[in-house]
Amino acid sequence: MVDKESPLPMYYQIEEDIKKRIDEGLFEAGKPIPSERELSEQYEVSRMTVRQAISNMVRNRLLYREKGRGTFVAEKKFEQPLEGVTSFSEDMKRRGLSPHNELLLFEKRKPDETTGELLGLEAEDVYYLKRIRYADGEPMAVEETFIPVRLFPELTEKIFEEMSFYEYIETKTDVSIHRARQTIEAGIAEKEEAEPLAIEEGAAILQIERIGYLTTGVPFERNISTYRSDRYKFISDMYRN
Amino acid sequence: MVDKESPLPMYYQIEEDIKKRIDEGLFEAGKPIPSERELSEQYEVSRMTVRQAISNMVRNRLLYREKGRGTFVAEKKFEQPLEGVTSFSEDMKRRGLSPHNELLLFEKRKPDETTGELLGLEAEDVYYLKRIRYADGEPMAVEETFIPVRLFPELTEKIFEEMSFYEYIETKTDVSIHRARQTIEAGIAEKEEAEPLAIEEGAAILQIERIGYLTTGVPFERNISTYRSDRYKFISDMYRN
DNA sequence: GTTATATAGTTGTCTATACCAATTTTCACT
DNA sequence: AGTGAAAATTGGTATAGACAACTATATAAC
Numbered sequence: 001m002v003d004k005e006s007p008l009p010m011y012y013q014i015e016e017d018i019k020k021r022i023d024e025g026l027f028e029a030g031k032p033i034p035s036e037r038e039l040s041e042q043y044e045v046s047r048m049t050v051r052q053a054i055s056n057m058v059r060n061r062l063l064y065r066e067k068g069r070g071t072f073v074a075e076k077k078f079e080q081p082l083e084g085v086t087s088f089s090e091d092m093k094r095r096g097l098s099p100h101n102e103l104l105l106f107e108k109r110k111p112d113e114t115t116g117e118l119l120g121l122e123a124e125d126v127y128y129l130k131r132i133r134y135a136d137g138e139p140m141a142v143e144e145t146f147i148p149v150r151l152f153p154e155l156t157e158k159i160f161e162e163m164s165f166y167e168y169i170e171t172k173t174d175v176s177i178h179r180a181r182q183t184i185e186a187g188i189a190e191k192e193e194a195e196p197l198a199i200e201e202g203a204a205i206l207q208i209e210r211i212g213y214l215t216t217g218v219p220f221e222r223n224i225s226t227y228r229s230d231r232y233k234f235i236s237d238m239y240r241n
Numbered sequence: 242m243v244d245k246e247s248p249l250p251m252y253y254q255i256e257e258d259i260k261k262r263i264d265e266g267l268f269e270a271g272k273p274i275p276s277e278r279e280l281s282e283q284y285e286v287s288r289m290t291v292r293q294a295i296s297n298m299v300r301n302r303l304l305y306r307e308k309g310r311g312t313f314v315a316e317k318k319f320e321q322p323l324e325g326v327t328s329f330s331e332d333m334k335r336r337g338l339s340p341h342n343e344l345l346l347f348e349k350r351k352p353d354e355t356t357g358e359l360l361g362l363e364a365e366d367v368y369y370l371k372r373i374r375y376a377d378g379e380p381m382a383v384e385e386t387f388i389p390v391r392l393f394p395e396l397t398e399k400i401f402e403e404m405s406f407y408e409y410i411e412t413k414t415d416v417s418i419h420r421a422r423q424t425i426e427a428g429i430a431e432k433e434e435a436e437p438l439a440i441e442e443g444a445a446i447l448q449i450e451r452i453g454y455l456t457t458g459v460p461f462e463r464n465i466s467t468y469r470s471d472r473y474k475f476i477s478d479m480y481r482n
Numbered sequence: 483g484t485t486a487t488a489t490a491g492t493t494g495t496c497t498a499t500a501c502c503a504a505t506t507t508t509c510a511c512t
Numbered sequence: 513a514g515t516g517a518a519a520a521t522t523g524g525t526a527t528a529g530a531c532a533a534c535t536a537t538a539t540a541a542c
Contacts, residue, residue, distance in 0.1 A: 009494080009495060010495080010496075032522095036522080045496075046498060047497095048497075048498085049497080051524095052496090054523095065522095066523080067504050067523050067524065068504030068505035068506075069504080069522065070505095070522060071522090071523075075458030076458070083479070084480055085480065085481045177481040178315075178480065178481060181323070181479075182478075182479060183475070183476050184425055184476075185447060185470055185473075185475070186447040186468075187427065187445050203429075204427040204429050204445055204446075205445075215305055216271055217315070218316075227427075229427035233424050233425065235425075236425075236477070237421070237423075238421055238423060240420065240421075241324065241326075250525060251525075252525075252526090276492060278491090286526075286527085288528085289528085290525080290527080292494095293525085306493065306494090307534095308492075308493050308535080309491085309492050309493065309533070309535035309536080310492065311493075311535095312492090312493080484541100485541085485542075486539100486540085486541075486542090488537105488539075488540085489538075490536090490538090491537095493534080494531105494534095495532075496529105497528105497529085498528100498529095499528095500525100500526080500527080501527105502523105502524075502525075503523090504521100504522080505521080505523100506521070507518100507520070507521085508519070508520080509516100509518080511514105511515080512513105512514085512515075512516095
């Protein structure tokens, strides 16, 4: 059930076990799970440890509590929740598609005025990337990315070939991604967009601008993606405040 | 500072006090707050109680923790956060625009197949609304809404003239809105869309479909909005999971 | 000066217990 | 059968302590 000797924390193992029991149908949606005291006996841990596991699951909306009544299994969420900030690669993977890149340009340059303002830069260089993004071998989007050189002095072309930029940040650096503001608009393909996307001029395109911020509050990227509207829809789950 | 005799929980009072200290500038963004042990002495509570307060604030992204280093004040959020599920009226208001409606159609009817499936209906009627949405007097979007009659048997044309549907749900009924899945795509205006929006055929339009769900997990609306892309951009804040 | 090494400080995990507040169940009384 | 009080059960709050894992700093060795 759970392993006291495991390097994984007990509360985490308990979370996974409860999730398993929900998947197996032992705990049903809308019905109560055993009480915290009962679970603490089953797992042979203190009640506070069970509470920590349950609290995490409540935060993730898998369970909800009612004082004096018990803890209940929430109605199933979207089969596959589509939340949060994701890179193109991550987005494609969760759609079941296989992403790949064609790097058209990679250089250091002075940012244009808009980019400089959005990234809070003063006379600093940015990396500029222009890429064609493919999904299952078909062109899906053209993407321009601006990244302040100061934040990631070691970036190379090779890194962008080998891994997702977000993956790089989260595994190879000690900073972390916090949030992003995305602006989505519809447009008409000019020659500049139509050609790399292999569509007609005058076709509809979906343009997404994303400004990404680190936990420190510092903006770390401006990303402008132009998607083929016949192949791509932007899907996201939101919650009522 | 905090009051042991207060009926408010200690951890809640501590949260409020830390927020106050951040507002007053005693704790600065990006810098560490005192350690949990230090705070537990200051407030004369156990460390676990301080941890509970801090954990809540971390969940709300006001603070972030780094193991072995400390707990830090997060950079201020967007001045005006653009999160969550909102109705057209709410969306316009937070953009500083004044919304108004033109109701083209309001009737009960059998849902088409797609709508029936999305709303999980079997041989049940829906309300069908078609509206032109204005912002500061200018046409902004045409909107079609499908709502199962069973969920809101008392709906009338008058209600939609007087208030926002979301406001109605939250103030006049005992159910509440939980979440929504939005699908955004770009398209080209046909005559049907161009005319009510007062744009040319062939212009770009932004189409947003929203399926809304109640806390019980039951879908309560399908909303299809077609926006003028020259006047409207979809803006949203997202967080990294 | 540079490099290991110890040390002190931080959050992370966990225990065992206690009492409170809200709800459900039990059961005696009518 | 119905009513109402008491008891049991549940999650909510809080304590006091312990050790682990990680980080930064001071110290000793080279």
